Amino acid sequence: MPGGGVAGRVGAVGEAVDRAWVGRQVVAKTASFGGYAERVVVGAEDLVGVPDGLEPRTAAALLHDGPTALELFDNADVKTGDRVLVTAAAGGLGIQLVHAAGATVIGAARGARKLDLAREHGADVVFDGVGGEIGRAALGITRRGGWFSAHGVPSGSFTTVSEEEAKRLGVTVRGIDQVQFSGDKAVRLAERALSEAAAGRLRPVVGQTFPLADAAAAHAAVESRAVLGKTLLLV
Template sequence: MRAVWLTEFGGPEVLVPGEAPEPAPGPGHVVVEVAYANITFVETQFRAGLASGPFRGEPPMIPGNGVGGTVVGVGPGVDRGLIGRQVVGSTGGNGGYAERALVDAAGLYDVPDGLGLDAAVALLADGRTATMLVRAARVRPGDRVLIEAAAGGVGTLLIQLVRATGARVIAAAGGSRKVELVRDLGADLVVDYHDPDWTGRLRATVAMVDVVFDGVGGGLGRAAFDLLGPGGRMVSFGLASGEWADIPDEVAQARGVTLVRPRPSPQELRADTVRALAEAAAGRLRPVIGQRFPLKRAADAHAAMQSRATLGKTLLMVQGITTC
């Protein structure tokens, strides 16, 4: 079967198309014929040798964690009735950039009626993350909520979920294309953080904010923290800058700000995933799929994400697709 190999840790060029043996399902696992593979920012860091996260293994290996497609085989002890079902699920950290992948049967999610398989894959990681973040931050009607990296996969979903709570959405994005996207998604106020005085502009409009969803980290995350008023909450979920905001607990306490560090249980994460898929199937949540790359161009997909030039979600197209 066709696959993409991580030949060594390094730049996007270390992702090389090639052949791989067919996966054989063991007890409790299924084989999914992959139509779409999910790409997350942490995967680009793992490829570079900078993070482990949920991933495991050493090169040479097939990377990829989230997949969507059709169940074509089951291992011992698994219901054969799953064969033919359209599902999404996680590989456990590797094997996703391939025509067929092994997935734990207990971690499968049926694709709801009315929801495209591509949208379901786009929601697998980002949908549960955004749903969990809004719950953890206890967003309330009337809150002023600042969302960094608002044009990314998680950020575009946060805009929609926060709006649904009755809170006011303040979206921070970098560059005119991203600013236009988040404005179209319904953000109440949009700032371009390429503007050196973006925090000054925000202060002049809303004075301070109640919640920060920090998807960038670094200096931008620290600047966002300074916008929080007493009783504010900050949740860090990404480090597009390459580092966390690293706010000391004592500094936050002195300001009366809570640094929210969600630790959801597996059961809560599953419930969040199911809810995100159901909301999308009902038309109340829409993942923005900004880029699609064929499997053989996984290196180009990683390069685009790493350059922060992408909008929304980036997917790999696998079955029967050879051009972008």
């Protein structure tokens, strides 16, 4: 069964687990699979408490993309005035952190043509959430001394850049491995994302929801590129 994460209330805990968790609103990763369910079992160490006042849906939307966006943003060291190109700009990861840093954001959505917008000036930092040909085109307009994050795969493949090519272009390239988290780090980043949202500094866009029973329709919508922001399944 698919599903990498859930939001809900803790119904029961094992003997060795703090009973204060019972009844709390939480989000948790589900070891990559098993989240498409009405009830799940997760490790107590993977529970992330949802701050008071934060909608469970908002917390669910942030469980994976919040930590990923924070880590990508922290690693790239985006500065005020930088020109930042984001492919898959209307997807779940979005552009809010880059915007808040005072950078000029160039968002590419639906097609390589929109990269023309960026080509004119070149980009200091590229967050490539698409991969494939669009990612290669984005690499081509990254400035010398710039930063290219090749974390996107919706096109079917990550953007691949050899060490020699990165050196020749004078671009620092990072791959998907920079955003694979587990254990403490995953929980700490999720807590940070939720507290940023509770403080109103992160506002994930939940573009559409589907009942869990219509999960197939949700997948079809994502595959057809018809969705905006994050898509959630509701129980």
